[in-house]
Amino acid sequence: MTQAKKILAGGITEAEAIDRAKRGDATSFEALYGLHKRRVYSLCLRMVGNTAEAEDLTQEAFLQLYRKIATFRGESAFSTWLHRLAVNVVLMHLRKKGLNEVSLDEQLEPQQEDGPKRDIGARDNMLAGSIDRVNLERAIESLPPGYRIIFVLHDVEGYEHNEIAEMMGCSIGNSKSQLHKARMKLRDLLRLSKATEKMRH
Amino acid sequence: MNCAEFQKDLPEIIEGGGTDEQKKHLATCPICADLVQDLKYIAEQAKLLVPMEDPSPRVWDGIEKSLKQEGLWPAHGGPANPRPFLVPQRSRIAWPMMAAVAAIVVAVVAGYYSRTGPAPSNGVTNQAIASSGTLGPDDQQLVRAVSTRGAAATDSYRKNLEDVHAYIADAKKWVDAHPDDLDARDALMRAYEQKQLLYEMATQDWQ
Numbered sequence: 001m002t003q004a005k006k007i008l009a010g011g012i013t014e015a016e017a018i019d020r021a022k023r024g025d026a027t028s029f030e031a032l033y034g035l036h037k038r039r040v041y042s043l044c045l046r047m048v049g050n051t052a053e054a055e056d057l058t059q060e061a062f063l064q065l066y067r068k069i070a071t072f073r074g075e076s077a078f079s080t081w082l083h084r085l086a087v088n089v090v091l092m093h094l095r096k097k098g099l100n101e102v103s104l105d106e107q108l109e110p111q112q113e114d115g116p117k118r119d120i121g122a123r124d125n126m127l128a129g130s131i132d133r134v135n136l137e138r139a140i141e142s143l144p145p146g147y148r149i150i151f152v153l154h155d156v157e158g159y160e161h162n163e164i165a166e167m168m169g170c171s172i173g174n175s176k177s178q179l180h181k182a183r184m185k186l187r188d189l190l191r192l193s194k195a196t197e198k199m200r201h
Numbered sequence: 202m203n204c205a206e207f208q209k210d211l212p213e214i215i216e217g218g219g220t221d222e223q224k225k226h227l228a229t230c231p232i233c234a235d236l237v238q239d240l241k242y243i244a245e246q247a248k249l250l251v252p253m254e255d256p257s258p259r260v261w262d263g264i265e266k267s268l269k270q271e272g273l274w275p276a277h278g279g280p281a282n283p284r285p286f287l288v289p290q291r292s293r294i295a296w297p298m299m300a301a302v303a304a305i306v307v308a309v310v311a312g313y314y315s316r317t318g319p320a321p322s323n324g325v326t327n328q329a330i331a332s333s334g335t336l337g338p339d340d341q342q343l344v345r346a347v348s349t350r351g352a353a354a355t356d357s358y359r360k361n362l363e364d365v366h367a368y369i370a371d372a373k374k375w376v377d378a379h380p381d382d383l384d385a386r387d388a389l390m391r392a393y394e395q396k397q398l399l400y401e402m403a404t405q406d407w408q
Contacts (some may be wrong), residue, residue, distance in 0.1 A: 066264075131243070155243075
C-alpha cells in the first residue's frame with residue numbers, strides 16, 4: 001500500500017496526516033503514532049532486547065518525530081524516514097551506554113574462530129524447517145549487543161551494509177564481518193535450542 | 202580447497218555465490234553445505250519476522266506529557282498555536298540565501314521599531330525577558346513589544362523564539378560538522394526561515 005493511500009482514523013490519508021502534523025495538528029500526530037508505533041517499538045525492542053528500554057526509546061523516537069516532522073520532505077517514504085530516525089535514537093542511546101566497548105570488538109568463542117566447523121554427525125541437527133518465530137526472537141535477544149544490532153539492521157530491517165556502516169561509524173567490511181559472526185552465533189544458539197527440545201521429548 | 206579455506210571466505214560466498222572452486226567444494230562437502238544452508242536459512246527467516254507487539258499505553262501518555270510540558274501540545278487536540286515549525290515543503294535554496302534570510306529578519310525588526318518605537322515595559326515583560334537567557338537583544342525587544350498582548354502571548358513567543366534558536370544552533374552544528382552536506386545547509390536555511398516567520402507573525406498585527 002502506498003503512503004498516499006493509507007487511510008487513518010478520521011478518514012484522512014497518511015499524507016494528509018503528515019501535512020497536518022507538520023502544522024502542529026495533535027490529532028493527526030496521534031494518528032501517525034497509531035499507524036507506526038508497532039513497527040518502531042519492535043525495532044527498538046529487537047535492538048536493545050529489553051522492554052522498558054524499548055518503550056523509553058519508542059517515546060523518544062516519537063518526541064523527535066514531533067519536533068522534526070516539518071523537515072520531512074517526502075523524498076523517501078515516511079515510514080523509511082521515521083525508522084531511520086528511530087534507529088538513530090537507539091544507536092545514540094547505546095553509544096551513551098558504552099556500546100562501543102562491546103560492539104565491534106566482540107569475539108566469538110576461540111574454537112569457532114580458530115578453525116573450520118566440523119559438526120561431525122550433525123546432519124540431523126540442521127536448522128531448515130525447524131525455526132519458529134519465538135525461537136528466533138529469543139535467540140536474537142540473547143545475542144551480544146554488537147552482533148544483535150547489526151543482525152537486526154541488516155537481516156530484519158533490510159538495511160544495506162553501506163547504510164549500517166554510516167550509521168554505526170564503522171567500515172563496510174566490519175559490518176559484513178559482524179553480521180557473519182552474528183549469524184554463526186545464532187546458528188549455535190538455535191541448534192542448541194533444537195537439541196534441548198529434542199532431549200525433552 | 203579444504204573446509205578451513207572455504208569457511209574463511211564464507212561471508213562473501215553467502216553474499217555472492219562464490220568462485221568455481223568454492224562452488225565445487227560446496228557441492229562435495231556436506232559439512233560446509235549444511236553450514237551455508239543454515240546461515241542462509243537464518244537470514245531468510247529473519248526477513249519474515251514481523252512486528253508483533255504494540256508498546257504499552259504509557260508510551261503515548263509519556264509522549265503527550267512531555268509535549269505538554271514543553272508547551273508544544275494543544276490542550277484539546279487540533280493545532281498548537283503559535284508553533285515555529287510551520288514551514289511547508291521547501292525547495293533547495295542556495296547557501297548564500299541563508300544570509301539573505303537572516304538579513305530579512307533583521308530588516309523586519311528594524312522596520313517595525315522605526316515605525317513604532319520600543320514598546321513600554323511592564324512587570325510581566327521584565328519577568329518574561331529575565332527568563333529569556335538564550336534570546337538576543339532583538340528578540341528581547343520583540344518579546345517586549347508582544348507583551349502588550351498579555352502574559353500568555355509573551356510566554357508563547359518567548360518559548361517559540363527559544364525553540365527556533367535551539368533549532369538554528371543545531372543546524373549550525375550540523376553545517377559545521379558537514380560543510381558539504383546540502384541537507385545540513387537546507388536545515389539551517391529553514392531554521393532562519395522559521396525565525397523570520399516568527400518575526401512576521403509578531404509584527405503583522407501592528408502593520
